[in-house]
Amino acid sequence: MNDANAGATERLLALIGAHLDSIREALDDEQYAELLTRLAALAGTAPDDDREVRRTFQRVRLALLELPLDHPVHEALDSVRLVAAPPGPRAVTGAQDLLARLRLTSPPYRPEPQPVAPDPELDLLRQAPGLSAAEARARCGGPPxxxxxxxxxxxxGGDRYPEFQFAAGDGTPYEVVLEVNRLLLAEIDPWGAAAWWLSANTWLGGTPASLLGRLPDHRLFGAAGALAEGE
Structure with a gap:
């Protein structure tokens, strides 16, 4: 575990605990309920499951982006980057401590919302060229x-992998696609990540998927980073 990131994680959780009242005042009911839901998910994560700790901690961090820019907790978010090392067991115990305090003064958090049927816009994403699980496995030389x-x-009834994620030359996944998908939490919200890749982006001057191999990777990553950071 990265010690610097661990320290930043602990400082962020300590700041949340120190500013519970102002956090509640700054968020509307829906935003506050979402924060509690994500804290609960983090508190219930197995501490030794680095991947799940990373995902659930990132979701807490994204919920905190709803705070005003000058809020002390929002100002601390940049010290814990979305692509940083897993925050580890201390993030789980920190979330458990926060929930124990919040339940004394807060309404119950709402359960995690269930997936809903895709709307027509998402149906368009579903129709984008894609590979079957077997085809994706062949492209990757093993499990995707x-x-x-x-x-x-x-x-x-299976899964499909949007084809833009694979290079036209050797057919393997673009490295920048993997990096951006981590940033966009594609494992948690594949529809949202696919929508970003396949929708027009005014900053980039086109759809990100169509610009793979044409724009420098750092520009694609920067555009996704701006979205993830709420800019």
Whole structure:
């Protein structure tokens, strides 16, 4: 575990605990309930499951981006980057301590919302060219990396992998796609990540997927980073 990131994680959780009242005042009911839901998910994560700790901690961090820019907790968010090392067991115990305090003064958090049927816009994403699980495995020479976007295929009940994620030359996944998908939490929200790649981006001057191999990787990563950081 990265010691610097561990320290930043602990400082962030300590700041949340020190500013519980102002956090509640700064967020509306829906935003506050979402924060509690994500804290609960983090508190219930197995401490030794680095991948799940990373994912659930990132979701807490993203919920805190709803705070005003000058709020002390928001100002501390940059010290814990989305792509940093897993915050580890101390993030889990910190979330458990926070929930124990919040439950004394706060309404119950709402359960995690259940997935809803895709709307027409998401149906368009579903129709984008894609590979079957077997085809993706062949391209990757083994199990596809978990960072790749995969969406349900209504035709056969399996998963499909949007084809833009794979280079036209050797057919393997673009490294920048894996990096951006980590940033966009594609494992948690594959529809949202796919929408970012396949929707027009005014900053980039086109759809990010169409610019793979044409723009420098750092520009694609920067555009996704601006979204993840709430800019």
């Amino acid at each position: 990396p978990p960072e790749l976007i995969r969406i349900p295929d209504a035709r056969d």
